[in-house]
Amino acid sequence: MQIFTCILLVFLIVCAISVSVSKNLLNSILIYMSYSLVMSVLWIVLESPDLAITEAAVGAGVTSILFFVTLKKIQAIMKSDEEEEE
């Protein structure tokens, strides 16, 4: 069990670092999403199922959706700007 926890923790740290390093915003968001999922697995390991459900629904679900929508919105604004320029 300890080894499993350790692997998850290392994965979390790797995710957190690669979020800040990655050049592509979409990649960062995807990595953050997986970070949240791993976190919710970790919470199941730590015997807190309430937290795991909430983190899976809120952290990996809704927050990530909001990130995606923001990115999409930004791209939409970018596109309409480009059209205007043309």
Add this chain to the structure above:
Amino acid sequence: MAFVQNLPFICILLSLFTGPLSSILSGKMTKKLNLVMITAVGIMSAMVLAFTVKSGEAYTYMMGHFPAPWGNEIRVGVLEALLATVFSVIMLLCIVGGSKEREEELESTKQNLYYIMANLLFCSLLALIYTNDIFTAYVFVEINTISACGLIMIRQNGRTIEASMRYMIMSLLGSGLLLLGICFLYDLTGHLLMSNIKEQVQILAATGEYQIPLLVCITLMTVGLAIKSALYPFHTWLPDAYGYSTMSSSAILSSLVSKGYIILLIKIYYRVIGIDVIRASKITNVLFVFGLVGMVMGSVNAIKENNIRRMIAYSSVAQIGYIYMGLGLGSEIGVIASVFHILSHAASKALLFVAASGITRASGKNKDFASLTGAGFRNRLAGIAFTIGSLSMVGFPTFAGFISKFWFAQAAFENANHTKTMLALIVLIISTVLNALYFMKTVIRIYTPAPALAKEKNYQNITVRGQAPKSFAMICFVAMNFMLGMCSDPIMKLIQSGLEMFG
């Protein structure tokens, strides 16, 4: 249990509930609701104050069916009731004073959202004042942050949105540190209620266990709240946020919001960790140094500023420096002076913001100094009010600011550490001179007659009746400043007895 003892709880619930209720009402109705609510809370807090002064001791109020270490609690003493009363008066006057600006600057469909934010902000301030549970304090700190951000950005232009982003980033850093500090403290003591944590911390301090984590946890909470209350190196969000948001927001933010965090810090020092442990940890010295730097640097920046609102905002940075300097002296009297300064600064800074908006309205809404020339003649009441506010800030006798500076000096004199005494006194003098420089510069400018300028730019005179709500607010603020300045003794006694109840 007397019925009066229920009132703090009713105040919190009432202000909390008016937030959602405002969401379905129209703009005008919400304004009325908001004013009625704040007035009611003010009256109730005054009754609580009378009750606690009479009974002479603090009491705790169970939030739920479970006693102390298991359930939530709020705690009511003289200091809490006093702060709640003063805060509700100031909040009411700020909202009244800025009503015209709000109508002009905000979109008509977003009027009621403003009052939702104001109600929730007020509720969170009350909860921060009264709560006896450190995690509840964290939750309400977050409400406070979000609703303050709403108040900043509701007037929408690029500046305010950038300022609120900056504000959010800084405050979130602060609340992250605060939350981590709370977690450490919970791990060390196993409690979340302030009184129980204190007992455990006393035991830890006596046995010498967990010294390093305790120190780290004190540091985390102090730094977190210092960031949130804009102590000098963390003040970068402040001038933009206060300078460009609508007037009543700036007044509320500068006089109440940042003070709410300082009060929470004082509460943590006295009721959670215990002031002896804090003194032994030497964190007060750090606060002292940062306070001194803030006092000077805030004033220097204010002198450089060419926009009257931003100048007042930078002056807030300096005044927060004063408060932290008082805390940093580490003595009882220093803290009393700080608490008094919180009240006096709230009264005079709100007055300055209201008066400054009156002056700028008489100058075609220009905020730079050149167009303010002679504004004191065009809007006489605002000119007088601004002068009084400035005098109070500088520390002219008979006004509130003088008393707090006097007590700061007194506290510095009585300090056992002579380097601290010398430093505090020197910086007090320097800062007062700098204060006088920029405030008197403004006062002289608004009383320099400039009929040519007024004619050329077609400025209009504003009479007292032409700005009835603002005049009312200004007169009340001036009266408050006088009251705090002339009869400060009873208030000082109240603060002293309140702090004793804290301990």
Add this chain to the structure above:
Amino acid sequence: MMNLTNLLANYGEAAAMILFGIGFTNLLLQNNLIKKIIGLNIMDTAVYLFLALKGYIAGRQAPIVVDGVQSVEAYINPIPSGLVLTGIVVSVSVSALMLSLTIRLYRRYHTLNFDEITTMIKKEEK
């Protein structure tokens, strides 16, 4: 100062602190607004991980009463879970607020770089 054997035993908390540091650095230093917000979320979840580890006791079960067993020896500490539950909701609302601020800023200044926005505002003023 540093108690290394203890630190190794507390490896979970150490990892949480490192995550906190990464999140804090991102929130403070990243120029990109979206990465700043991800940093904020990482920082918050790190604190929650720290708290959840506080409540964990090896060999005990989640605090949901099974078969009427109500002894302390059977379950882990429920308090940290409750606190984290509160915290998660706070952090989702804060990040929604930050994201909407980002959209507004992008709409006006057409960049996600906070430094560029600041310099543009300064130029505007002049």
Add this chain to the structure above:
Amino acid sequence: MSRKLSNNEYQKTRGFRFRQWFDGTKDPYLGEVEMKPVRDLSTATQITSEKKSDKKMFLELVYDMKHNTQVKLFRRLYNAFAVLFCLLLVAMLLAAVSNLPLIGVADKPVNNEVSQRYIENGLQETGSVNIVTGMILDYRAFDTLGESHVLFAATCTVLILLRVDKKGRKDKIAEQAMNDRLKEPKNDKVLQGVAKILVPPIIIFGVYVILFGHLGPGGGFSGGAIIGAGLILYLEAFGFAKTERFFKESTYKKTSLGALTCYCLCKSYSFYTGANHIHSIIPLGTPGMILSSGLILILNICVGIVVAGTMYTFYAMFRKGGY
């Protein structure tokens, strides 16, 4: 070759297609599925290099690099100090952690009389089988009351920032906000099919999580978020025209006001009776049944409604600036 079919017929069978696909001679689906034509790589690199130089020019224009070496130096120093500060912070925290009580051990300050009472008497005192739910909605209900108002406050700030008020505004921003769906495929068949299958179970699961919050893991927050996610999926598949039939801004306001009012009233009652030592008349019921644990079920439903509405509102505001 021992093939029964003639060559002509054989070419129509799946086996032939499979073989062709396997050999890589021809893609069997080419021409049947729409595919984007592959962009020429050389133009792409050209575009990126152009963009890079544009960016550089822009940066030079904004920062005025030539004349602003001071600013540059300041930024570098600032960054160095900030990194140093963060490293120091982490070191300090690690030092503190190394001195904390060990994890996974029962004998430490956190496991004191507080958690003991929650575990030992929680079932009798709150009626909730899930001790965490009982704790946040009964023992420490004031926190949770504040928390649901955090959500409400955040929704209001998002409304302030992103709501497009239609009244007589036809400027660029409003149009941009409205038009962002024009560039996407509408009525995507695959998405709609998946949504038709998935949305009902998601919402039912959310309702289950809310209603069984006091009996198992879950509760108002997680269940509300799940329902919100289901609504978001529905909206994404079928568009705003369909959702407007049952969810408008006024719906959100009324439901959340109703839920928060109910929450405030319930909790005021229990706070008031608790503090004044009046016996509460609310029955706790038999633990383990769905209608049990006093106010907790009602509070969970209220919180669930607020959270679901909030999540949906966030999404709708981000998407369109309206419902």
